[in-house]
Amino acid sequence: MRKLPPKLPTPPTSRTRSLLKPLSLAIGLLGASGLSQAVDFSYSGFGNVTLGKVVSAGGIDIGCPDGAQWNCPCLIADFSHGSVYEQKWSLKPESRIGLQGNWTFTPDLSFTAQGVARHAAQKAKADLEWAYLSYNLTPQLTVQLGRKRLPLFFYSDYQDVSYAYSWVRVPPDVYGWAVVNYNGANLTYRGDVAGWAVKSTVYAGSEHTKKNPIAKLETASPSDINWDQMWGVDLELNRDWFTARLALNKSKQQQFRDGLQTSPDPATGTHSPQTFAALSFVIDKDNWLLRSEISYIDRSPARGSYRGRMIGAGYRFDKFTPMVTVSQLKAYNNAFTTLAEKDAMTSFSLRYDLSDTSSIKAQYDRSRWDLLDGNDVRRKLVTLSYDFVF
Amino acid sequence: MMSNKHTTRTTWAAAGLCLGLLASAAQADAVVIVHPSNATALDDEQISKIFLGQTKTFAGGGEAVPVDQKEGAAREDFGNKVLKKNQAQLKALWARQIFTGGAKPPKELSGDDEVLKFVAATPGAIGYVEAGKANSSVKVVKR
Numbered sequence: 001m002r003k004l005p006p007k008l009p010t011p012p013t014s015r016t017r018s019l020l021k022p023l024s025l026a027i028g029l030l031g032a033s034g035l036s037q038a039v040d041f042s043y044s045g046f047g048n049v050t051l052g053k054v055v056s057a058g059g060i061d062i063g064c065p066d067g068a069q070w071n072c073p074c075l076i077a078d079f080s081h082g083s084v085y086e087q088k089w090s091l092k093p094e095s096r097i098g099l100q101g102n103w104t105f106t107p108d109l110s111f112t113a114q115g116v117a118r119h120a121a122q123k124a125k126a127d128l129e130w131a132y133l134s135y136n137l138t139p140q141l142t143v144q145l146g147r148k149r150l151p152l153f154f155y156s157d158y159q160d161v162s163y164a165y166s167w168v169r170v171p172p173d174v175y176g177w178a179v180v181n182y183n184g185a186n187l188t189y190r191g192d193v194a195g196w197a198v199k200s201t202v203y204a205g206s207e208h209t210k211k212n213p214i215a216k217l218e219t220a221s222p223s224d225i226n227w228d229q230m231w232g233v234d235l236e237l238n239r240d241w242f243t244a245r246l247a248l249n250k251s252k253q254q255q256f257r258d259g260l261q262t263s264p265d266p267a268t269g270t271h272s273p274q275t276f277a278a279l280s281f282v283i284d285k286d287n288w289l290l291r292s293e294i295s296y297i298d299r300s301p302a303r304g305s306y307r308g309r310m311i312g313a314g315y316r317f318d319k320f321t322p323m324v325t326v327s328q329l330k331a332y333n334n335a336f337t338t339l340a341e342k343d344a345m346t347s348f349s350l351r352y353d354l355s356d357t358s359s360i361k362a363q364y365d366r367s368r369w370d371l372l373d374g375n376d377v378r379r380k381l382v383t384l385s386y387d388f389v390f
Numbered sequence: 391m392m393s394n395k396h397t398t399r400t401t402w403a404a405a406g407l408c409l410g411l412l413a414s415a416a417q418a419d420a421v422v423i424v425h426p427s428n429a430t431a432l433d434d435e436q437i438s439k440i441f442l443g444q445t446k447t448f449a450g451g452g453e454a455v456p457v458d459q460k461e462g463a464a465r466e467d468f469g470n471k472v473l474k475k476n477q478a479q480l481k482a483l484w485a486r487q488i489f490t491g492g493a494k495p496p497k498e499l500s501g502d503d504e505v506l507k508f509v510a511a512t513p514g515a516i517g518y519v520e521a522g523k524a525n526s527s528v529k530v531v532k533r
């Protein structure tokens with residue numbers, strides 16, 4: 001078991017279905033108003049077939065992931081969805097396919113829904129990841145209402161679309177948190193300010209998850225995790241080869257197991273606060289690539305706090321893009337006072353652009369969880385992936 | 391597809407993989423066109439922002455309607471020279487936008503003739519065609 005309650009994830013459920021009712025109603029009303037005659041439908045999708053295996057394991061077994069459910073030693077490739085590789089080749093942990101439909105009612109009003117099917121956490125399932133109405137108030141301002149992925153960090157909201165980045169996956173220790181969606185509203189500004197391409201979003205909402213996959217990594221007994229009163233803001237600046245992004249998210253969390261509140265301590269209240277902040281820099285110049293991010297997560301006093309960092313460098317040799325990436329998550333017991341664990345990963349990845357819509361990747365990861373008491377957990381993972389969009 | 395400049399710089403490492411790319415890149419010479427009534431001065435950076443969905447307006451404030459070509463040498467040449475990205479890079483950039491509720495990619499038309507017709511008929515339009523195809527129905531803003 002990790003010293004800290006790790007970060008906790010999300011399975012969309014009845015909340016998702018209930019969200020669809022008002023959206024369906026809205027679409028129905030649009031249809032009734034005559035707009036349905038002009039509805040333009042399009043679809044697109046993405047997917048990846050990913051094969052992986054833990055090729056080396058050392059250190060101690062801390063029971064995360066749970067040895068009763070997985071044949072460990074194992075490596076967790078995606079905390080949020082419960083993706084775990086064992087010491088045998090498997091396609092199941094990370095392979096997935098996403099299908100997106102877009103209904104355009106007018107040039108400024110549209111509805112988008114995206115479902116993703118996967119076999120993470122040892123169970124095949126299809127989740128509704130996105131379902132939102134989008135309306136352009138002006139050429140610069142767009143308001144959206146519905147269900148979306150949560151943009152905590154630079155790659156968070158498109159980490160399922162592995163074709164869109166160079167690695168097989170985003171660094172798992174830094175990107176593995178309990179909740180990956182929210183139901184609510186957002187307002188986005190997109191425009192040119194003094195030569196910079198500026199994109200900024202403010203959003204608010206909540207997410208309730210049942211049988212959360214992150215909690216399943218610790219025990220088969222299901223946990224429900226809720227993030228309420230959530231709001232966030234991000235700002236992304238781009239100019240030619242340089243991109244910077246700053247993001248902030250605040251919410252109040254609660255966790256239940258077998259119907260009993262396990263976090264925060266019920267004696268202290270029903271919810272506890274948490275703050276996520278991240279700063280990213282991306283450079284893509286003359287075929288050189290640099291991807292970096294630092295993150296700060298304060299979940300005190302109810303839960304642990306964390307500092308994350310990631311930096312990757314690569315070079316594009318025509319269709320080949322090799323990269324070396326180092327990531328680290330430092331876990332603290334409380335309010336950054338006592339360091340409890342250091343999780344680090346070094347990744348060597350190679351992407352080859354097979355066509356304009358597909359790529360193949362190979363990646364070798366070395367992971368080490370340093371428990372700071374003389375013990376550690378060491379894993380090496382090899383993965384091969386075929387990624388595509390359509 | 392790499393630009394000639396980049397291809398030259400990386401040929402030693404690409405070990406001959408670029409030969410086919412060099413051949414096709416050399417065939418195209420795209421020019422950027424707008425409606426004749428559009429008096430906005432445009433540089434590569436501004437054109438890129440419009441075609442990458444980073445802004446929906448011209449510097450003067452008018453709404454921009456970018457139009458892409460579905461495929462072909464002009465599309466690759468425009469991507470390499472003006473957007474400074476190969477087709478795989480562009481696809482990856484748009485994948486992020488399309489699947490996260492971001493900007494929508496420009497409308498795509500089949501070939502120079504369709505783009506010429508669209509730009510000539512649409513005041514806010516901006517597109518690109520093979521250099522020899524541009525005519526007096528449109529205004530060339532970037533060669």
